[in-house]
Amino acid sequence: MGKVIVVTSGKGGVGKTTSTAALGAALASRGEKVVVVDFDVGLRNLDLVMGAERRVVYDLVNVIQGDAKLPQALIRDKRLDTLFLLPASQTRDKDNLTAEGVELVIAELKRYFDWVICDSPAGIERGATLAMRHADMAVVVTNPEVSSVRDSDRIIGLLDSKTLKAERGERMEKHLLLTRYDAARAQRGDMLKVDDVLEILSIPLLGIIPESMDVLKASNIGAPVTLTDAKSAPAQAYFEAARRLAGEDLPVAIPGEKRGLFGKIFSRRAA
Amino acid sequence: MSLFNLFRKQRSAPMARERLQVLLAHERASVESDLVSILREEILAVIAKHVEVDADKVKVKMDRDEHVSILEIDVEIPLKASQLAA
Numbered sequence: 496m497g498k499v500i501v502v503t504s505g506k507g508g509v510g511k512t513t514s515t516a517a518l519g520a521a522l523a524s525r526g527e528k529v530v531v532v533d534f535d536v537g538l539r540n541l542d543l544v545m546g547a548e549r550r551v552v553y554d555l556v557n558v559i560q561g562d563a564k565l566p567q568a569l570i571r572d573k574r575l576d577t578l579f580l581l582p583a584s585q586t587r588d589k590d591n592l593t594a595e596g597v598e599l600v601i602a603e604l605k606r607y608f609d610w611v612i613c614d615s616p617a618g619i620e621r622g623a624t625l626a627m628r629h630a631d632m633a634v635v636v637t638n639p640e641v642s643s644v645r646d647s648d649r650i651i652g653l654l655d656s657k658t659l660k661a662e663r664g665e666r667m668e669k670h671l672l673l674t675r676y677d678a679a680r681a682q683r684g685d686m687l688k689v690d691d692v693l694e695i696l697s698i699p700l701l702g703i704i705p706e707s708m709d710v711l712k713a714s715n716i717g718a719p720v721t722l723t724d725a726k727s728a729p730a731q732a733y734f735e736a737a738r739r740l741a742g743e744d745l746p747v748a749i750p751g752e753k754r755g756l757f758g759k760i761f762s763r764r765a766a
Numbered sequence: 767m768s769l770f771n772l773f774r775k776q777r778s779a780p781m782a783r784e785r786l787q788v789l790l791a792h793e794r795a796s797v798e799s800d801l802v803s804i805l806r807e808e809i810l811a812v813i814a815k816h817v818e819v820d821a822d823k824v825k826v827k828m829d830r831d832e833h834v835s836i837l838e839i840d841v842e843i844p845l846k847a848s849q850l851a852a
Binding site: 640641644645648649652681683684685686687688691695 | 777778779782785786787790793794797
């Protein structure tokens, strides 16, 4: 049985879709079978970030309504054999996403894939609660910025109350993915530090993705950042986050801390 | 502009942190108080079916730490009613 992960945030534009694609590709490049599922009905974007927008024939709503079988809607990635995409529909009617339908689709995906990664829509409405409903664990994507941290706090509350796991009285595993982190600005005191966000949200840290041009470049060409330039800083951070998701106990290096002001002075003196 | 320059040394991140801590403490408490007031009403209704209780004598409190939430219910039952029950 595969593991179901929801990538969620409350706030829009913090990097849910980018992170879904990057983590999915990172896990698939380890040879594990991965499907990334776009829950953003009406405003689908995961297909675009994955570079599969012209290959979409059927989508999640078609499968739920019985217009297509699941294998017909799944799109295999052209770069990685074990990576698949289940796109969202562009229909405006979000009610097409029924709780029972989603349950059946997730149950079937779990049988075939090692990882089912659900890209949640922004907000705390039905789409977001449906995306998190069947999750075994959650990746909470947060920017070091006040409104994003506040929305993440709300989402953590929902994860602890509105998911099947929570309703069964089990503990929902939640992980913080801090994105668009600028170590230099945090060091100057102009951006919330990693420790600040961790202290406020008090969930374990999955990874820190540095602010980088490489992320935009990757979405421009339609590929997960972990596939375009595996050596880039954000790709490395996503690869490490994926290993932690898979259960590896890997310490998180906080960007910039090693090369602090004192570090610079001392290393120069030592040289 | 010169006035602003006076404050240039003051960093914004500590302010963000402080504002968030105050705001979230408040928001978390208000979400819980909704639950507590619902529980309070329903518990009172159940007890009132069997014994006469004063609505003000039912106290419901929720405490949360890192690992567990504790729901504390304190109901004061009048002497007459408790004698009847025994």
